[in-house]
Amino acid sequence: KAGVTQTPRYLIKTRGQQVTLSCSPISGHRSVSWYQQTPGQGLQFLFEYFSETQRNKGNFPGRFSGRQFSNSRSEMNVSTLELGDSALYLCASSPGQGGSGELFFGEGSRLTVL
Amino acid sequence: AQKVTQAQTEISVVEKEDVTLDCVYETRDTTYYLFWYKQPPSGELVFLIRRNSFDEQNEISGRYSWNFQKSTSSFNFTITASQVVDSAVYFCALRLYGQNFVFGPGTRLSVLP
Numbered sequence: 001k002a003g004v005t006q007t008p009r010y011l012i013k014t015r016g017q018q019v020t021l022s023c024s025p026i027s028g029h030r031s032v033s034w035y036q037q038t039p040g041q042g043l044q045f046l047f048e049y050f051s052e053t054q055r056n057k058g059n060f061p062g063r064f065s066g067r068q069f070s071n072s073r074s075e076m077n078v079s080t081l082e083l084g085d086s087a088l089y090l091c092a093s094s095p096g097q098g099g100s101g102e103l104f105f106g107e108g109s110r111l112t113v114l
Numbered sequence: 115a116q117k118v119t120q121a122q123t124e125i126s127v128v129e130k131e132d133v134t135l136d137c138v139y140e141t142r143d144t145t146y147y148l149f150w151y152k153q154p155p156s157g158e159l160v161f162l163i164r165r166n167s168f169d170e171q172n173e174i175s176g177r178y179s180w181n182f183q184k185s186t187s188s189f190n191f192t193i194t195a196s197q198v199v200d201s202a203v204y205f206c207a208l209r210l211y212g213q214n215f216v217f218g219p220g221t222r223l224s225v226l227p
Contacts, residue, residue, distance in 0.1 A: 003158075033214065043205065043217040056214055088157055100147045100166065100211050105159040
């Protein structure tokens with residue numbers, strides 16, 4: 001069974017640009033969550049999607065947005081990039097919405113903003 | 115609000131030593147779930163264990179064991195006879211039902227040959 005797939009794995013952008021990251025969950029999983037990981041702030045929750053609807057959102061500015069498609073694949077977008085957006089962006093999937101189960105993570109997309 | 119503390123930022127041990135990673139959590143809820151994840155250099159967080167607040171039974175899985183104590187709000191992780199492949203960053207996490215994960219800052223474990 002294929003795991004969570006994230007693309008691209010690495011990317012470099014400059015300030016002011018925007019970026020779109022993609023995540024394909026494990027087959028059959030309908031919930032996708034996104035986390036930002038930085039050395040200073042650690043792992044921080046961005047948002048969770050289930051059945052194409054955002055179910056939960058972390059404390060990030062509106063420049064961070066996401067969506068989920070009918071096949072459960074998800075994308076997140078960051079507009080007007082800032083240096084502080086440099087991070088590893090991790091996507092995780094789970095079979096159902098919220099609940100108590102574990103998340104299954106991808107290897108992440110490492111974004112560098114110059 | 116929920117919080118997870120991992121006081122040990124970095125630990126170095128020599129192969130075959132036992133090592134314990136500490137995790138202390140804070141929550142006012144009586145129903146919650148605790149997790150440990152391993153993050154190797156590849157970046158992916160690998161699930162290790164899940165425990166619910168009603169199950170204080172300790173667990174052993176091979177060289178790994180977990181000690182859950184509600185009285186001290188701790189969920190510690192012990193690796194017995196550590197190996198170089200255990201080198202990674204380990205995260206403890208807390209989850210309330212239906213809510214997002216709250217991760218601790220992580221402990222970087224280096225196992226030296």
